[in-house]
Amino acid sequence: xxxxxxxxxxxxxxxxxxxxxxxxxxxxxxxxxxxxxxxxxxxxxxxxxxxxxxxxxxxxxxxxxxxxxxxxxxxxxxxxxxxxxxxxxxxxxxxxxxxxxxxxxxxxxxxxxxxxxxxxxxxxxxxxxxxxxxxxxxxxxxxxxxxxxxxxxxxxxxxxxxxxxxxxxxxxxxxxxxxxxxxxxxxxxxxxxxxxxxxxxxxxxxxxxxxxxxxxxxxxxxxxxxxxxxxxxxxxxxxxxxxxxxxxxxxxxx
Amino acid sequence: xxxxxxxxxxxxxxxxxxxxxxxxxxxxxxxxxxxxxxxxxxxxxxxxxxxxxxxxxxxxxxxxxxxxxxxxxxxxxxxxxxxxxxxxxxxxxxxxxxxxxxxxxxxxxxxxxxxxxxxxxxxxxxxxxxxxxxxxxxxxxxxxxxxxxxxxxxxxxxxxxxxxxxxxxxxxxxxxxxxxxxxxxxxxxxxxxxxxxxxxxxxxxxxxxxxxxxxxxxxxxxxxxxxxxxxxxxxxxxxxxxxxxxxxxxxxxxxxxxxxxxxxxxxxxxxxxxxxxxxxxxxxxxxxxxxxxxxxxxxxxxxxxxxxxxxxxxxxxxxxxxxxxxxxxxxxxxxxxxxxxxxxxxxxxxxxxxxxxxxxxxxxxxxxxxxxxxxxxxxxxxxxxxxxxxxxxxxxxxxxxxxxxxxxxxxxxxxxxxxxxxxxxxxxxxxxxxxxxxxxxxxxxxxxxxxxxxxxxxxxx
Numbered sequence: 194x195x196x197x198x199x200x201x202x203x204x205x206x207x208x209x210x211x212x213x214x215x216x217x218x219x220x221x222x223x224x225x226x227x228x229x230x231x232x233x234x235x236x237x238x239x240x241x242x243x244x245x246x247x248x249x250x251x252x253x254x255x256x257x258x259x260x261x262x263x264x265x266x267x268x269x270x271x272x273x274x275x276x277x278x279x280x281x282x283x284x285x286x287x288x289x290x291x292x293x294x295x296x297x298x299x300x301x302x303x304x305x306x307x308x309x310x311x312x313x314x315x316x317x318x319x320x321x322x323x324x325x326x327x328x329x330x331x332x333x334x335x336x337x338x339x340x341x342x343x344x345x346x347x348x349x350x351x352x353x354x355x356x357x358x359x360x361x362x363x364x365x366x367x368x369x370x371x372x373x374x375x376x377x378x379x380x381x382x383x384x385x386x387x388x389x390x391x392x393x394x395x396x397x398x399x400x401x402x403x404x405x406x407x408x409x410x411x412x413x414x415x416x417x418x419x420x421x422x423x424x425x426x427x428x429x430x431x432x433x434x435x436x437x438x439x440x441x442x443x444x445x446x447x
Numbered sequence: 448x449x450x451x452x453x454x455x456x457x458x459x460x461x462x463x464x465x466x467x468x469x470x471x472x473x474x475x476x477x478x479x480x481x482x483x484x485x486x487x488x489x490x491x492x493x494x495x496x497x498x499x500x501x502x503x504x505x506x507x508x509x510x511x512x513x514x515x516x517x518x519x520x521x522x523x524x525x526x527x528x529x530x531x532x533x534x535x536x537x538x539x540x541x542x543x544x545x546x547x548x549x550x551x552x553x554x555x556x557x558x559x560x561x562x563x564x565x566x567x568x569x570x571x572x573x574x575x576x577x578x579x580x581x582x583x584x585x586x587x588x589x590x591x592x593x594x595x596x597x598x599x600x601x602x603x604x605x606x607x608x609x610x611x612x613x614x615x616x617x618x619x620x621x622x623x624x625x626x627x628x629x630x631x632x633x634x635x636x637x638x639x640x641x642x643x644x645x646x647x648x649x650x651x652x653x654x655x656x657x658x659x660x661x662x663x664x665x666x667x668x669x670x671x672x673x674x675x676x677x678x679x680x681x682x683x684x685x686x687x688x689x690x691x692x693x694x695x696x697x698x699x700x701x702x703x704x705x706x707x708x709x710x711x712x713x714x715x716x717x718x719x720x721x722x723x724x725x726x727x728x729x730x731x732x733x734x735x736x737x738x739x740x741x742x743x744x745x746x747x748x749x750x751x752x753x754x755x756x757x758x759x760x761x762x763x764x765x766x767x768x769x770x771x772x773x774x775x776x777x778x779x780x781x782x783x784x785x786x787x788x789x790x791x792x793x794x795x796x797x798x799x800x801x802x803x804x805x806x807x808x809x810x811x812x813x814x815x816x817x818x819x820x821x822x823x824x825x826x827x828x829x830x831x832x833x834x835x836x837x838x839x840x841x842x843x844x845x846x847x848x849x850x851x852x853x854x855x856x857x858x859x860x861x862x863x864x865x866x867x868x869x870x871x872x873x874x875x876x877x878x879x880x881x882x883x884x885x886x887x888x889x890x891x892x893x894x895x896x897x898x899x900x901x902x903x904x905x906x907x908x
Contacts, residue, residue, distance in 0.1 A: 196857040217636045220613040220854035227826040231862050244608040244616070245633040250665045254635060257658060261641065374608035374631040376620055404582055404854055408617035411577030412624055 195402045197221040198427050202314050204229055212236040212269050214262065218244075218372045219405055238265045244374045246365065256361045279356040283346040283363070304445045305332035305391050309383070309413065310398030310406050312338040316429045317398075323435065324396075327442045332390045335383060336398060342368055371405045380416060387417055394445045395421045396438070420445065452752055452759045454497040454717055454783075457482050463500055472502050475737065477513040481505065484512045490562040492883075497780050499720045499759065503744035510732055510741050511723055514551070517733045518599050521549045527677050530601035531730065532619055533611050534634065536799030537817045538670060539730040544690035545678040551733050553604075554615070555726075556597060557585040560882040561775050569594070570882075578621060583614040583853040584774045584882045592627055603677045604629045605670055610636035610823035613854035630673050632666040634817060635659050637824035649819040650801040653828055663814035671810065687809035693735055695802050700742040701728050702800060705792075707749050709840045713758025714788040715749045718779040721789055722772065728799045759783075765902035766790035768842035770833060770863060771850055775884040778848070778891065785895040786903070791840040793833050797821045826859040830866035837871060843902045846895070849879040874901045 200221040207213035212235050215226035226239040241258050243251040267273055274282070306324060308331045313320060321331045335341040344363035346352060351359050369382035386392075395413055399406035410423045422441040424434055455463055460481045468474075481498065484490040490512060498504060522528060529550040531538035542550035559567050561584075569590030570580070576593070578586045591597040606619045608631045623629055637655050640646035645657045675682050704724060708716045716724075724745055731738035752758065760783055768791040773779060782789070798819040804812040821829040837845065845867050849856040864875040876898045878891055 217610060220611070221858070223610065223636060224826060224855060224858040227862055228858055230825065231827060231865070239636065239638065241609075241636050241638070243633050243635070245631050245666075248665075248669065250662050251633055254633070254662050264641070372613075372616075374606075374616065374620065375623055375629065402581065402854070402857065404613040404617045404852075407581065408578060408621055412621070415624065 196225075197400050197402045199311055199314060199400045199403070200225040202428075207237070208232070208234055210235055212238065212265075214238045214240060214265075216240045216242050218242045218370065219403070221402065236265075236269055238262065242372075244372055246373055246378065252361070252365055255365050256358075259357075259361055276356050279360065280352050283352050283356055283359055284349075286344070286346060300330050303328055303330040304393050304442055305330060306445075307331075307333040307335055307383070307387055307390075307392045307395045308339070308398060309333075309335040309341075309395055310337075310424075311400055311403060312336050312342075313398070314428075317426065320398075320430060323430065324438065324442070327439050328446055329394075329438075329442045333383075333386050333392060335386075337370065341370075341382060344368055371409060376409075383417075387419070392417075392419065394441060395419050396441070397421055397423045398426060399424065400426050450500075452715070452757055453500040454759055454780075455500050456497055457485070457494050460498060460500075460505070464505065467502050467505070474509075475506065477516065478506065478509050481508055488512065488563075489566050491564045491566065492562045492776065495777055496719065497717070499717050501745075501748045503741075503748040504716075504720050506744055507720060507723055507741050510734075510737065511726070514555075514732050515598055518549070518551060521733065522599055527603070528599060528601040529674065529677065530604040532604060532606035532629075533615050534605075534607040534817060535796040535820070536729050537667070537813055538605050540690050540694045540803065540813060541667070541671060541682065541687060542674055543693070543731070543735055544682050544686040545674065545680070547678045547680070548674060549733055551598065551601075551730050553588045553591065553598060553601070554585055556588040556591040557583070557774065557882075558776070559591065559597060560584060560587050561777075564883060567597070569597075573618075576621060576625075578618055581852050582618060583612065583850050585615055586618050586852075587882075589618050589621060592622055593625060600627070603673060605673065606631055607634045607817075609633045612822070614852055630670070632670050633662065634666070634820070634823050635662055637818050637820075637828070647815065649815050650804060651797060651819045651832070653819055653824065653832075655815075655818045660811070660814050660818060663817055664810050667810050667813055667817070684809050687813075688805070691803045691809055691812060692805060693739075695805065697731065697735070697739050697742060698728055698800055698802060700739065700746055701725065704742060704746045704749060705800075706840075707746070707753060709790050711749075711753045711758065713756065713762045714760040714764060715752040715758050716745070717759050718769075718782055718789040719776060720745070721792070722776070722779050722794070725792065725794055725796075725800070729796060760788050761786075763903070764788035765899040766841055766843040767898070767902075768792070768833065768837045768840070768845050769794075769848065770846065770860075771795060771848045771856070773848050773880045774850060774882045775880050777888075778878075778880050778884055781888070781891060782846075782895055785892060786899040787844075787895060790842045791836050793821060793829065793836070795822050797832065822855065826862040827866065829859065830863040833863060834867055834870045837867065837873065842873065843905070844873055844898055845875040846898065847875065847877045849877060851879055851881050874898060874905070 204225045207229050217223045230237045243254050245251045306329045345367040346363045369378040414421050464480050526549050529542045530553045531550045539550035542548040560570050569587040572590030573586040606629050640656045646654050727738045765787045767787045770793045772794045798816050803816050847860045860877050
């Protein structure tokens with residue numbers, strides 16, 4: 194029976210560091226933390242990220258978990274930031290699309306795609322470049338470490354007054370993900386961006402044995418009425434994936 | 448007592464039924480021939496199972512296999528149906544506090560492809576909706592909702608989220624855009640208290656931070672409001688407390704049944720019936736009072752057999768502790784054909800077998816039990832509880848039965864087996880059981896046989 198390669202990768206990486214932070218946003222990662230804890234190695238912290246978001250109790254849980262994470266980091270040698278330092282950090286957080294994806298005149302000739310799904314692993318970092326070489330471009334990076342996973346800290350007055358509360362609310366309110374229940378926030382986030390950026394096709398980037406993203410393939414088709422290429426990713430970009438991307442873009446090209 | 452215990456095939460049960468009737472057996476309204484379920488419902492898997500020969504077991508099977516009729520009867524009587532999903536044991540206690548509500552687990556549809564040997568087509572429907580066989584067989588539930596041809600569609604769906612299986616959560620989420628709204632409530636991942644953090648002991652003996660219990664209590668408060676809205680009246684503390692007491696009665700009967708069956712020198716009840724009996728703790732097969740009667744009859748049968756020194760298996764049978772429910776019921780028969788017997792189980796809902804505290808406000812009590820769920824905490828906690836039970840019940844081996852596609856199975860099995868090996872030195876085995884295991888039966892047979900031979904061999908050392 195297979196395990197998620199992303200969780201496996203994270204588990205392997207955690208073996209070579211002094212401390213690792215896992216999250217409960219999926220069962221595979223949650224149980225990977227159990228595996229990490231059962232071997233002799235570095236410290237393991239498992240952060241409980243609530244799946245629900247519509248009630249104050251979920252926000253309160255999230256806030257307590259950030260506090261607990263802070264205490265853990267301090268316990269392994271970290272230094273708590275001052276309010277000013279935290280505020281400065283929040284102000285510095287801006288999301289910038291990679292050069293290949295910006296709406297330059299050259300880029301606009303390529304087929305605009307939405308890349309939706311889990312974060313890319315280092316062995317997949319060449320994917321946007323590959324899409325570009327095939328005549329496409331990632332006009333919407335909706336992977337977990339892409340635009341979709343970036344918190345918004347826009348209220349300057351609140352940052353100055355309560356940087357910790359801003360940190361908590363920024364992540365809790367603006368990051369939409371597939372594990373949330375209901376997952377309507379994910380679709381609410383995607384809808385205006387897919388429409389506004391003229392997206393012509395969706396590449397669903399999902400790891401083998403990831404039930405959460407896999408289950409969304411049909412829903413994405415039903416919701417956006419766009420072609421969806423479902424890439425079942427493992428450790429690397431395979432020749433078969435490249436061929437499928439090539440054909441997908443050939444079909445989408447005007 | 449019904450004579451010396453035996454295991455009978457379906458055809459033999461027809462003759463046995465006639466004989467029991469001739470001897471004066473009185474059946475409930477849902478009683479009758481077991482074989483009728485093949486023709487009336489298409490439960491063809493029954494033809495390949497072996498059943499206990501007692502009237503108590505007949506009642507158990509008929510009770511289980513007529514649940515859909517019962518649900519339709521409740522609806523006809525004006526009661527509202529609550530589909531509880533995933534929490535396995537908590538929400539039904541709340542729903543049954545109202546005389547106008549009946550709860551059941553649509554999750555139970557996972558056995559339909561087995562019972563109907565795929566003639567139901569539920570998995571094919573799930574395939575078409577993008578939920579293929581990389582998911583747990585509980586995906587049959589999706590097919591059952593869409594076709595509406597199995598259980599009646601509940602008025603309210605309540606599903607736990609957070610520390611739950613990904614596959615179940617994804618499937619339940621898939622229901623929403625198909626027109627089946629879900630009420631989600633958060634069950635946090637149980638963790639050990641931090642140093643100095645205030646904590647409480649949960650039923651079953653584990654500890655949890657008070658803040659997690661408080662969150663769960665708040666979430667169950669939201670569930671309570673949703674149930675009140677559906678019932679059209681309040682679910683007050685007195686009703687909830689009465690429902691908790693009724694649930695505890697059932698749990699105590701079940702625990703007595705399990706303890707006696709698992710520890711008797713000769714196994715007094717087959718593994719298959721023990722597995723089915725445990726399921727009654729979850730939602731009482733939609734009739735709490737009758738559920739208690741069914742369990743009391745089984746317990747009386749087992750007590751009588753033990754007193755008479757009777758069993759359904761050789762006293763030499765290898766004593767096996769079983770982890771996780773099997774998608775194919777036939778495999779419980781197979782264990783016994785290989786020379787094994789059940790000597791303890793963890794079917795993923797140990798929290799539904801312990802007493803719910805009766806001396807606490809009801810939502811506080813239910814929150815503590817919900818957090819005691821073996822599946823919401825670390826696999827190490829579950830492994831520790833399994834070890835303790837194996838020692839208590841005298842188990843000689845462990846079988847971890849993987850559920851195909853289930854997100855928890857790929858990692859926890861190794862942790863549990865390693866923990867058990869290190870702490871008990873007993874042999875362990877991991878198998879995978881699909882809804883219909885016929886094609887894998889020779890391999891499963893060989894693996895279970897090898898385990899049993901190992902156990903027998905160790906006795907001589």
